[in-house]
Amino acid sequence: MASRNQPSMIKVKRTNDPADDINVLLLGQTGVGKSTFINGLANYLCNDTLEQAANDQMQAIIPSAFSFTHDETFEERMINIGLDDEHENFNEHGQSCTQQCRSFVFPVGEKNLRIIDAPGIGDTRGLDQDNKNFHEILTFISQYEHLNGICILLKPNEERLTILFRFCINELLRHLHESAKENIIFVFTNARSTFFKPGATSKILRALLDEHKQKQNIEVSFTRDNTFLLDNEPFRYLALRKNSIELSNEQTLSYQKSWEHTVKEYSNLMRHIVTRPLHAVSNTLSLNEAEQLIRKLTRPIAETAKLIQENIQLAKQHKENVLKNPKIASQGLPQNDVRIRHLDNPRTVCTSDKCCQTITVNNEIKIEYKSKCHDICYLKGVVQETINDPRMLDCEVIDYKTGQCTKCKCSWQKHQHITYEYETNVRRLTEASSLSDIDKRISDLKDEKSKIEDVYKKLSKFLHANAILPLNDDILEYLRLFIKEEQMKKSAGNQNNDVIQGLEQMMKDYEEEINLFKKTIENEKDRSNAKDVLKPDEIFPLVGSLYRLPINGKKIREQVDGLKISQNNISSKREVFVELPVKANSSTIMRQFQNIISNK
Template sequence: MISILEKNQNSNRSVDPQLQATHVITGIDFGIDLIAVLQLPPENNIIIQIDDILNKISYILSTNNDQISSKEKNLLKEIVTVTIYSNIPTLTGLRTLSDLLYQLDRFKGEFNCCHPITYNLRPTEWLNPQYRSTNAALRIIPKEIKDYTEQYLLRLRNQIRYAEAWLKQNISTFLYGPIQDQIVDARYDQSTLKDRYKKLTKLMSSLIIDIRKGRHDPSIIYQILKDNEQITLQTNTQQLIKNVHELERKRHSNDVSESQEYFKENHQNDDFMSQNYTSNDTKNSLKSNDVNQLQFDTYTNNYDRNSKSTGNTITSSSPIEEINTPLSNNIDNAINILLVGETGVGKSTFINAFINYLSFDSLDLAQLNKPHVIIPVSFLMTIGENFDEQIVKFTDVNNCKNEDFNHPGQSVTQHCKSYLFNLKDGRKLCLIDTPGLGDTRGIDQDERNLDHILKYLQNLTHLNGICFLLKPNSSKLNVFFRRCFNQLFDFLGENLFQNLIFCFTNSRSTFYTPGDTTPLIKTMFASLSINSIELKKENTFCFDSEAFRYLVARQNQIEFNDHEKQEYDMSWKISMKESFRLIDYIRTKLPLNILNHNWKSNKHALFEINQLIRPILETMRNILRNIIILFNNQSIELYSTIIHRPAFICYSCTPKLNLIANFWIIEDTPHEFQNECQMCTCTQNNHTQINYLLNYKLINNYSKNRKDEMNEQLNILSHGSTAFAYFLLYIIRSTKEDPFFIGITRMIEEETKICKQYKSNNLNLKLVEELSKLKENYRKQFNEIELNKDQNNLEFIYKWIKKINEIKMINEQMKAVKKTQEILMKQHEIDPIDI
């Protein structure tokens, strides 16, 4: 369609003489622009038939004659995937050719459904011959400069895009393997160069406009593209390509670990096919029920007898035990102190200040030396007689992944991180920085931060004390402070009361005293009927971090008057004295470990159950596979691989499939998530975090006498799952959905879609039937819980946790979970610093 403005005789042909324009739009072409990308099935005979239908569709669209038959529509359904790119938003969401043809037919004759495709331009003189703009100059850039600029930018773009595409394609193979550091470095370099390239193109776009307007000489392009910054960009990009080529070489070499080689062999021997999966979480609301003690004893005792009689388990030893994880035992041997406080109280600043107070006897001495800044700092400071505000930064704030300075009111610290100090008596002190509470994102974010802190504690060998950091002049306590204290008490028990420390930051305003906050804390303890906690001089310490901020400001060349310097000098001396008093108190008064791993709590049980959800679901699915192929004396062994970085699985992306014992099995493809997925464009809701990768291999000559044992394990897992689900839903009310029921439903959906793709595969179809029976049996078991809900107490849940962990296939996966957690904790540990 063409909307012709040129022939509009009534158009206003006057032009504002002040208008800075060289051309005017005189016509707009409207229409539909689209590209359909098809993934065809592998069968040649079907491809030939689809080609004939596509030719027919082309004829229909160009002549408006004929239409496709019902038989042809059914054949089009054999197309694996259809992706549509179009200037019409409603078309891009279509996933079948039949729907596309229907929409195109509906658009015929409807001008409003079409969008602009091209714009016709004419010089402003055409509209008004008298118009001669002196403001709108159009200078032509010489062809050699245009060609040079285009080649320069295209070469850079292609190199960066090549590196980006290669890393995306191979990241799942390497990111969680032995050369992860090289991959991480290459990804960081590529991301940095991409940002620099975007800045360059933005600069060049603005510059070209200015040149065309006569504001710059065209030769300035040569000057910019040949300056030191652009030479560095070119050099770094070429080095990135060399690094990628080296990684590609390693991909084909024998330098990769044994587990990586095992994957390679499987990839060579097995056919890999892809199928598009979209898993929508099925939401089910089940009636409140319970599992009784009699069922627990019956199933677990039968399982014990069967295990002892056979003397074997389903799976062989996992490679997990063979992995030598180079973790230091720094935290295990240190005095561990957890720092807790609301957002903005200054926990990270306290750690920075603390090490400097212990390292330098005076502020003058600290200025003569380079201050210790182990956590990047960024803060707003008012300076000068006019009270000007200036942002003060020290160390590389922009590249610090654990500190977010861009969202005021939100916790700056993103993860728990441990900072180790070598004390003069030979012992180590570990201060554990935590995300702040009272986050402006709301109570849900606070709950996530607190859960993160408690999970971190769960993985420590011991904890010597908890230090609450507070502001001395608070008019009321943050509402989440009370909840935080209650959850710590629930998680740690009464041991918590023995080793509490209270540190007050920014206490110069209250003359280095706790100020109005002390009575608020005592009132809270009294309301909780807690009389054994003492808040006294011995365990209370008053600091002023402003002296450290002054030190950082001086590194930024900010000047202060003599009076201010005198105030900060006094602050430094008092804070230094308090720091040494705190060290002495920690060394002499906190020898006990308040972390009791035998302590049972709702929160601890919740963490244990959440870690078991995936192992239980995958173990049940694999047991059903093994029961199905038992007649062949075969078994599929499930084993786990630890990962070295936080990883997620996306249930919306197209997965890879392995063919093992004639079962199509989905291969774990880890995704990295940092605010958004680095490997796909799917939403966060479609991603689930994982702690290990699942792998499979075929075992031949497997005994047929194991069927009873496998069925018994299946019963244990099913009944344990219903007990866990009831506990989560109705006892502690941590969720509104049953994660086990949803998980079984998702597995049925996955296997059903595999069956639709590979219709001749009877084993996956049989697995769908067995999973459906498992789902129905699970529903019945859940309904039986209601009769004996009084047995579903905390002790009962811990018995199930213990029994399920004794199943070897579960135990092997849990080993990988623990190893992964240790590795991730190690990554947030700073090497010891002498003080």
């Protein structure tokens, strides 16, 4: 029992330097046992023996369930462990299936050990879901600077799953940067069934790695040094004991041997992980991060294009007025200024005609969204502003069967997921008082508009050639929305023909160029090497040129940076800080972990 001055639980040190954290990514097929790997570790950290663990409070970090059949009566019973969790689903076999990435941070001495649990590869919903899962994994790990280990979990005997197995391994290696090969670790689960040997999987894995070496000229090591054989069945034993199910002495002895072997393997695994060179996540993410950045730019680019059209029209109108009445020149050039208001939480709003209205603010006609359908909307999988995205169907205010919003009764296709509001107000540029000043402003705005459109077209071509996920031209959705809004303003009396025409021309030019590009790459075997396609390392300098635009660059960057912060906030809500009983500090495996880390 803890003394009054001694804390009853060991807590994660949240003020630690993230550079000192030990980050381990778990990858593998659906049902291979990633969640059980984490649950098993929590119990090994707290107790030295299986019997001690059976008499202690069970650590169930991730909820799971499994079916147990009694040896003599053949009675089948579902064993549930842990509390229900929105992040986990159970399949027909009772296996815990991780739906999205989460990280579990364990206190280990003076360091934090972060285990990242990822959705399974080889999803029963098919290739599209696997691609989405990979995108989810790469997006999630982008918040961390490094990975110490990339553990690929496998079952020992996979000879009947060669096609699925091949896909999983090939996809994993395809998405990892070459430098990650030093951090790849193979972990065999359920290894007790093969007497803690890799089994038939070994031959298939070696053949796949040899094939990868021949095609990519990259050798991924598969030796005893980076291979670990575990069996977390003792975790199920503990669950059975907690459910008052008695097992034979023979079964208990088998589980005890499994516990002892697996504890040693966990220690060896940790020793190997902490001696690996740190893998910079930015290397693996070069392509994915470029894609994310481009998608984040969509709304800022569209908003800026509309703003430029509005300011060009204001400048032209002011020039006409000055020609009629030169005295008003001293008042300065009216221009729309932008204020980016970041929301405390992501929000779902309806953009349909019936849920929008025109209002007049300071003699200016604006659009107001009346229907804030879901004020706090942490929509899974959405990491940037989106319109007409099928993932909107997952918003809790959308009836999945009808596709209609339960609040406003409009279709999900009319809903937008936003993290910030874009507000404009007219201000006067007193430094632009002469006709030549006005002409220069119009010229500068047109120049920025041309540069923005040129950059975005190049970025879009990169996405069409390289995107991990199937691509929609989100920019077109925004332009259609803005054109509709401007037409509503026009009906309310606003003189904005130039703005409407400018947006329509931008949409036409974009569609023509991108459609032509799509046709040119249709028959390309390697689209990424097609003519006129940027390389990943060219993306960030090009985007940097947008941020440096003298008139609108700062606001473009402010929007993108805000989206990054919003994304990180959403990801941080999926981090679980594990608290362990204070007795864990004296367990054999915890002391071994601490020694390994301190002697690194």
